[in-house]
Amino acid sequence: MLLEISGLTSHYGRIQALKGIDLQIREGELVALVGANGAGKTTLLRCMSGVQPITGGTIKFDGKDISKMSPEHRVGLGICQSPEGRQVFGPMSVEDNLRLGAYRRHGPNIKADMDRMYEMFPILHKKRELPAGTLSGGQQQMLAIARALMGHPRVLLLDEPSMGLAPLLVAEIFKIVEALKENGTTIFLVEQNAYAALAIADRGYVLETGSVVLSDDGAKLLTNEKVKEAYLGL
Ligand SMILES: Nc1ncnc2c1ncn2[C@@H]1O[C@H](COP(=O)(O)OP(=O)(O)O)[C@@H](O)[C@H]1O
């Protein structure tokens, strides 16, 4: 098991946002976490990357308890996040945004990695000298994913990559996520777009008000009556 979360709880003051989450991610898997707005998806991701304190339970990575490890150290281990709302640095160039994704690393490989990103996302190459804030929403999402990839993720955490994008771009982003999985990247995909996420996921979890209420193969969740009714509008 690459990542193993047991009994995880987290609070905002007296409000309990996560109520004892158990979740596992194996190496090479694409695991989806779906749930409505406010279910606790972002809170869980932020607990995994270490920017949100946990109040109980454990997070193990590669068998080692990282529950108290700093966010910087977790990035160093390869836990790399593309945050909700993309959060690219608008005034900085596309290229400098990419460079930031490799801030835990040094040396000549960074140039090679950047070239690899430009190959994967030709539009970022074309716009590499422009301020990131001038990119469209879809391009900023590609940049946020590429920036996370620059950290050499052993697990890539994606928080709602399709949020706010037009349908054609949503399809493009999901194709990119699928291609990354096929290249062997381990991915934890958090989405309100349950249909698209479960359709490409090996396994999925359904989160409701801070608790996992269902977990199964992605394909099985897609045909689950409860999921269909609550999340797929079918
Ligand atoms: N900074 C915060 N302060 C207080 N409550 C918060 C904060 N962030 C999130 N919450 C609450 O925690 C719950 C889970 O939020 P969140 O993790 O953002 O859900 P999701 O990503 O699934 O939409 C919600 O009820 C939300 O109102």
Ligand SMILES: [Mg+2]
């Ligand atoms: Mg969220």
